Amino acid sequence: MTSGASSRYVRRMSFLDHIARCNNADLSQFEPWFVGATRAGFIHRDFAAVIAARPELFTHRDRAWHLAPALDTPARRTAAMRAFLLELKARGQFGAAWREEPYKVSTHFTAPTLLEMERAAVPWFGVRAYGPHMTGYVKKSDGLHIWVPRRSYDKPTFPGELDNTVAGGQPAGIGIFENLVKECAEEAAIPRSLAERATAVGFIAYWNQSGPQLKPDVMTCFDLELPPDFLPLAHDGEVHAFELWPVERVYQTVRDTDEFKYNCNLVLIDFIVRHGLMRADDPDFFAIVEGLHRSQPTHA
Amino acid sequence: MTSGASSRYVRRMSFLDHIARCNNADLSQFEPWFVGATRAGFIHRDFAAVIAARPELFTHRDRAWHLAPALDTPARRTAAMRAFLLELKARGQFGAAWREEPYKVSTHFTAPTLLEMERAAVPWFGVRAYGPHMTGYVKKSDGLHIWVPRRSYDKPTFPGELDNTVAGGQPAGIGIFENLVKECAEEAAIPRSLAERATAVGFIAYWNQSGPQLKPDVMTCFDLELPPDFLPLAHDGEVHAFELWPVERVYQTVRDTDEFKYNCNLVLIDFIVRHGLMRADDPDFFAIVEGLHRSQPTHA
Numbered sequence: 001m002t003s004g005a006s007s008r009y010v011r012r013m014s015f016l017d018h019i020a021r022c023n024n025a026d027l028s029q030f031e032p033w034f035v036g037a038t039r040a041g042f043i044h045r046d047f048a049a050v051i052a053a054r055p056e057l058f059t060h061r062d063r064a065w066h067l068a069p070a071l072d073t074p075a076r077r078t079a080a081m082r083a084f085l086l087e088l089k090a091r092g093q094f095g096a097a098w099r100e101e102p103y104k105v106s107t108h109f110t111a112p113t114l115l116e117m118e119r120a121a122v123p124w125f126g127v128r129a130y131g132p133h134m135t136g137y138v139k140k141s142d143g144l145h146i147w148v149p150r151r152s153y154d155k156p157t158f159p160g161e162l163d164n165t166v167a168g169g170q171p172a173g174i175g176i177f178e179n180l181v182k183e184c185a186e187e188a189a190i191p192r193s194l195a196e197r198a199t200a201v202g203f204i205a206y207w208n209q210s211g212p213q214l215k216p217d218v219m220t221c222f223d224l225e226l227p228p229d230f231l232p233l234a235h236d237g238e239v240h241a242f243e244l245w246p247v248e249r250v251y252q253t254v255r256d257t258d259e260f261k262y263n264c265n266l267v268l269i270d271f272i273v274r275h276g277l278m279r280a281d282d283p284d285f286f287a288i289v290e291g292l293h294r295s296q297p298t299h300a
Numbered sequence: 301m302t303s304g305a306s307s308r309y310v311r312r313m314s315f316l317d318h319i320a321r322c323n324n325a326d327l328s329q330f331e332p333w334f335v336g337a338t339r340a341g342f343i344h345r346d347f348a349a350v351i352a353a354r355p356e357l358f359t360h361r362d363r364a365w366h367l368a369p370a371l372d373t374p375a376r377r378t379a380a381m382r383a384f385l386l387e388l389k390a391r392g393q394f395g396a397a398w399r400e401e402p403y404k405v406s407t408h409f410t411a412p413t414l415l416e417m418e419r420a421a422v423p424w425f426g427v428r429a430y431g432p433h434m435t436g437y438v439k440k441s442d443g444l445h446i447w448v449p450r451r452s453y454d455k456p457t458f459p460g461e462l463d464n465t466v467a468g469g470q471p472a473g474i475g476i477f478e479n480l481v482k483e484c485a486e487e488a489a490i491p492r493s494l495a496e497r498a499t500a501v502g503f504i505a506y507w508n509q510s511g512p513q514l515k516p517d518v519m520t521c522f523d524l525e526l527p528p529d530f531l532p533l534a535h536d537g538e539v540h541a542f543e544l545w546p547v548e549r550v551y552q553t554v555r556d557t558d559e560f561k562y563n564c565n566l567v568l569i570d571f572i573v574r575h576g577l578m579r580a581d582d583p584d585f586f587a588i589v590e591g592l593h594r595s596q597p598t599h600a
Binding site: 109 | 408409410432475476477480499500501502503505518520522523573574575576577578579580581583585586587589590593
């Protein structure tokens with residue numbers, strides 16, 4: 001800290017602070033829930049009473065919750081869960097978050113579907129969600145630039161914060177690449193012919209907790225090099241505006257501020273590492289790269 | 301398997317097979333050893349008698365080995381360990397592997413040095429070793445190419461196998477980037493001015509066991525784009541010859557064969573992912589990316 005004249009309080013972030021902020025889950029506050037022998041997610045102790053009130057759906061034994069074995073097909077599980085979630089919705093459980101958008105529940109991305117569940121309920125049941133996060137960049141004569149959108153100020157979640165160029169959740173029934181191409185069109189007016197050049201370059205896993213909600217989520221990272229004369233367009237109300245930033249400005253904004261939506265910082269840190277903008281001898285290098293790949297929680 | 305006419309037995313590998321082959325350690329055969337409260341490595345049950353014979357150096361309690369607390373500085377530990385290792389060397393413990401090259405023992409790469417230890421002894425004590433692994437590539441009009449060296453046929457380890465463009469172990473007392481620049485000169489006659497353009501783009505961790513030896517190692521991955529007219533030169537006896545391969549040939553050779561030295565496959569798989577040559581919807585995509593970042597062993 002300097003003792004400069006600035007009276008404005010600035011909380012200095014760092015790359016590792018962003019990783020820690022995303023990985024704030026304390027699993028000791030949760031118990032797992034199972035479909036048969038398969039762990040499907042986690043239930044917070046403050047949400048457990050809601051589950052316990054429906055013993056025909058959920059039973060508790062050995063410090064875990066178990067979905068009724070009579071629900072022996074994905075279709076039966078989906079229907080029973082949907083009826084339950086609609087009751088909770090009617091009681092105001094999900095506020096304005098209900099989207100009428102089914103997410104797949106499974107052990108991992110390519111595993112068979114155990115059931116489908118409304119997106120708004122997913123973090124209440126600690127189910128892993130997926131989504132494509134794309135960095136659209138431009139190679140100019142004066143270096144790498146990144147297209148940075150600011151989220152609409154009237155979005156229900158994280159209004160006005162900076163975001164990845166294109167990002168979205170992963171609904172059931174669509175491939176992640178096709179989903180990205182669709183989001184490119186909807187969020188940034190990137191035509192299919194251009195969006196299909198995007199390449200999957202890795203994924204980032206984190207364990208985030210917000211009160212009783214748990215997001216043990218995975219972001220699949222895509223890069224897309226955009227032509228210098230292409231302008232992404234905010235036209236569906238999700239994005240306030242796009243700006244083309246030199247990568248150094250992105251680097252500094254991620255490092256020093258929390259202007260980006262919390263999980264988007266990790267996608268940009270991964271971009272920074274993959275594009276060779278960190279030094280191997282940086283004392284944080286190993287901790288940063290390791291921190292981007294938290295497939296297991298810190299507090300297990 | 302096809303029932304074709306080929307009588308030659310071909311063991312088909314896959315990217316995941318290479319990751320599993322590198323991560324073959326069974327930690328139930330090992331016990332940790334500590335310097336004070338800090339875990340420094342692991343001792344295999346078949347090597348334990350050698351340790352147990354020196355109770356003034358190592359004591360056993362609570363299913364772990366403990367270096368004598370009287371050795372209370374890095375210099376004292378290094379000296380006592382060296383005297384012990386020289387005795388073992390005289391009894392033929394390390395065969396031709398002794399290099400007279402000190403490695404740093406610590407909890408992680410940037411942590412303070414607990415002691416230094418001869419390179420040949422490092423896997424006997426299950427100490428994590430580090431090293432730079434660089435992929436030198438060329439962008440040609442017909443696509444990406446990679447410079448592939450074949451190891452000398454008279455190298456003591458993995459003779460005649462294919463390797464990463466430049467790779468080496470990480471001795472104590474030199475930064476990993478400076479070490480890479482040095483290896484670039486020694487192994488491939490890449491001049492400093494060119495080698496210094498190499499960028500650190502991530503690391504790969506694996507837990508490999510070879511009998512009583514454990515390598516819980518970390519390879520720092522570097523990329524270096526080389527000019528099309530630059531030719532790396534095998535001149536120190538480590539490399540038999542370099543060939544420039546189209547990336548598709550590297551992809552197929554890694555996927556289908558074990559011609560590359562076992563851990564070098566992982567560096568090339570990481571290169572393949574980072575350069576967008578895998579599909580996000582490939583059923584192995586998540587397992588591959590996760591498998592490259594095994595900072596914890598599968599069998600713990």
